[in-house]
Amino acid sequence: MGDKANTRSGAAGREPTADRPADIRNVVLVGHGGSGKTTLVEALAQTAGAVGRAGRVEDGGTVSDYDAIEHRTRRSVQLSLVPVAWDGCKINLLDTPGYADFVGELRAGLRAADAALFVVSAAQEADAVAGATRAVWEECAAVGMPRAIVVTHLDTARTDYAGLTGVLAALFGGDDPDAILPxxxxxxxxxxxxxxxxxxxxxxLLTERIFDYATGVRREDPPDEAQRPLIAEARARLIEGIIAESEDETLMDRYLGGERIDVGTLVEDLEKAVARGTFHPVLAAAPAPEGGSQGLGTVELLDLITRGFPTPLERPAPSVVAPGGPADAAGTAVPCDPDGPLVAEVVKTSSDPYVGRISLVRVFSGTLRPDETVHVSGHGLTDPGHPAEDPDGDRHDAEERIGALTSPFGKQQRPLARCVAGDLACVAKLGRAETGDTLSAKDAPLLMEPWSMPEPLLPVAIEAHGKADEDRLSQGLARLVAEDPTMRLEQNRDTHQVVLWCLGEAHADVALDRLRGRYGVRVDTVPHKVALRETFGAASAGRGRLVKQSGGHGQYAICEIDVEPLPAGSGIEFVDRVVGGAVPRSFIPSVERGVRAQAARGVAAGHPLVDVRVTLRDGKAHSVDSSDAAFQAAGALALREAAAEVPVHLLEPVAEVSVLVPDEYVGAVMGDLSGRRGRVAGTEQAGPGRTLVRAEVPEIEIGRYAIDLRSVSHGTGSFDRVYVRHEPMPPQVADRVREQAENGV
Incomplete structure (x- = not known):
């Protein structure tokens, strides 16, 4: 940024370390899949001198820590940290996946960072850029996170760069497109x-100098006279945009009065506006050519990060409370001070086949050191969705010893003596800590406010492939969900299925791959079952007769019942109307147990029976051969006979679905919901250009809605669902379900 950049281009170090928060920059890279984030990280690392040519490190690998899944799918699925040194600063580059299924990794990167680089490929359509990144841009804007935009793939696409920056200003600029300028x-x-x-x-544009990267080494030249007219218009607009954000209220009047504003003043105001998050510069970058050491625009980008992006001292840390306190307790801010109280957070958890569990930790206050004991606090993730590995202890309120601290660099882990406030480090073998947990001093435990995570809404039912897998399944699933807070584990009591709730198909594929590769557990996916119910369509009566007398002690029980339907939500009612002791009082509870057991098993398609009143009105008993078991069996037989005489309706669960989409997709979403037997309840505005659609939809119709909504809304929509009630299923759908049940589907 300016003429001083030349003097800093060689000030890179190979071992990035920091002893002060003022020397740290935490930057997350955000962008659509294929936008070139990882390539950009490698180019920045090469320019900073951290790696050799083409992003290679000493062990022959690359600066990015690809796992086996990423190598196989050629898709980034996890957050990775690449620290580099530039101009006396340590820059922590947080590379995030661009695919929507791994938004949890993106949210972790946003939590750990103080500024964001939005990476946009010049080869991508504007719709893809908008759908994938506009929501994240708005999320950053809501918390005032500084942002800049980097355009990649200029060397492979025919692009009108000026036109592209105009599109980006329209997409991200909102009411102030002049705050987004190249x-x-x-x-x-x-x-x-x-x-x-x-x-x-x-x-x-400010210095009016040419920075030539043709040879792979940056060279500065004056512009040709033919280039000056092309520069003038863009330069004037940039200066006006910077002055509009300046804290010096006289600057605009001086500029409009014809005064030539000093470049140093403009650069200083630009840096302040970027750090405040009110101005968002657009830059361009590309990898170094073959044999080169500096990629196009990488020096300028590193300069922007070190001079324009804020330090951890300038960004407010999440508030903290005492663990175990009232849920509505007000939090307090912690200082970003290496000598302050220890407050750190696990932002990512992964597993290494040789080291074991590795936790990526952001230190917000204090200093984290090896061999010290810390307190681990969490937000109650130890539930059916995130079961504890240690059933005898609560790992969210425990003490653990910190082992070695390391800084990741590709497949390498470089040792650290300490990690000061504002910095990030990896901690191995934190067995009781999972993503989102807080590490604090053992004698002064604290708990950080959680960050928001999307609700997983794609169900994947699984079962162990074999007996050996069944023995390891529980532990493997517990470790899997401990690493990924966007995954939920459910053991459904109604369908008796083990269900992994994921964000999408790719998320599910990666989860099952990791389950097999890391934990040696093979599983098979099976069709996901929705918890259906049954109820009587009309009143009926049944007689249960169990008479077995073939010598010796026999079985004898006869009971007669009436069954009538009840309003939804009534459950099962059992009424005793026996007179004259036809059924001895001691056996009436037996009849009720038999009726309820049969109701739980179902009477038509194997789904639990609900919302009926069963009245026991008569029966017979034998003084010797009647028993508890005999009357239980008779009660079950009577209920089945009553069901055979009348229609039995299938009840399906209905969910209230709230879909948030841009206005242009409201019609498509409403049409899609109607095609799923949904009843649209209404719409309401949910911010500029966005609409919330509310509808009631049968759950059997929205099993894959997490995937289908992306297609309908071009990746811009989101939804949540809440169970409302069970209601009768249409006859044609019920017939299909019964047929599938008979065929074992």
Whole structure:
């Protein structure tokens, strides 16, 4: 940013460390899948001198810590940290997945960062950019997080750079598109055989200097006279945008009065506006050419990060409360002070086949040191969705010893002597801590407010592949969900299925792959069952007769019942109307147990019977052969006989679904919900350009809605669901369900 950049381009170090929060920058890279985030991280690391050519590190790997799944799918599925040194600062680059299924990793990166780089590919359509990143942009805006935009793939796409920056301003600028302006314009080299002229350099709009990267080493030159008219218009607009955000109220009047504003003043105001999150510069970047050491725009981007992005001292930390206190207790802010009370948070949990569990930790206050004992507090994730590995203890209120601290770099883990406030580090073998937990001093435990995570809404029913897998399944699932807070584990009592709730198909595939690869548990997926119910369509009567007298002690029980339907939600009522002792008082509870047991098993399609009143009105007993078991069996037989005489309705669960989408997709969403037998209850505005659609939809119709909504809304929609009630299923649908049950589907 400016002429001083040249003096800093060689001030890189290979071992990034920091002893003061003022020397740390935490930056998360956000962007659509394929936008080039990982390539950009590697290019920045190469320019900073952290790696050799093409992002290679000493062990022959790359700067990015790919796991086996990422190598196989060629898709980033996890948050990765790459620390580099530049201009006396340690920059923690947090590379996030671009695919919507791994938004939990993105949220973790946002939690750990103090600023965001939105990476946009010039080769992608504007709709893809908007659908994938606009919601995250708005989320960052809501908390005032500083942001900048980096355009990639200029060397592979025919792009109108000025037109693209205008599109980005319209997408992300909201009411103030002039707050999103380019700092540099690309300079193109000679046209190739394909007629495309690759970008070989940048022109700085403030300094009016050319930064040539054609050789892979940055060189600064003055612009040609022919280039000056092209620069003038963009430069004037940039200056006006910077001045509009300046804290100096006289600057605009001086500029409009014809005064030439000093470049140093403009750069200083620009840096302050970026740090405040009120101005969002657009830059361009590309990897270094073959044999080069500096990629296009990487020096300028590193300078922006170190000079324009805030330090941890400038960003407020999440508030803390005492663990175990009132749920509505007001939190207090902690200082970003290496000498303050220890407050750190586990932002990511992963497993290494040799080291075991590795926790990526952001220290917000104090200093984390090896071999010290810390208190681990959490927000009650130890529930059916996140079961504890240690059933005898609560790992969310425990003490653990910190082992070695390391800084990740590709597959390497470089040892750290300490991790000060504002920095990030990896801690191995924190067996009682999971993602989202707080680490604090053992004699002064604290708990940080949680960050929001999306609710997993795609059910995946699984069962162990074999007996050996069944023995390891419970522990493997517990470890899997401990690593991923966007995954929920359910053991459904109605359907008796083990269900993993995921964010999408890719999320589910990765989960099952990790379950098999990391924990040696093979599972098979089976169709997910919805908890249906049965009820009588009309009043009926039944007679249960169990008479077995073939010598010796026999079985004798006869009971007669009336069954009548009740309003929804009534459950099962049992009424005794026996007179004259036809059924001895001691056996009436037996009849009730038999009726209720049969109701739980179902009377038509194997689903629990509900909302009926069963009246025992008569029966017979034998002085010797009657027994508790005999009358239980008779009660069950009577209920089945009564069901055979009348229609039995299937009841399906209905959910209230709330869908949040941009206004342009409201019609498509409402049509899709109607096609799922949904009843749209209404719509309401939920912010600029967004609408909330409310509908009641049978749950059997929305099993894959997490996937289908992305298609309908081009990746821009989200939804949640809440169970409302069970209601009768249409006859044609009920017939299909019964047929599937008979065929064992």
């Amino acid at each position: 700092l540099y314009l690309p300079v193109h080299g000679p046209e190739g055989a394909d007629g495309h002229a690759p970008a070989t350099g940048l022109v700085g």
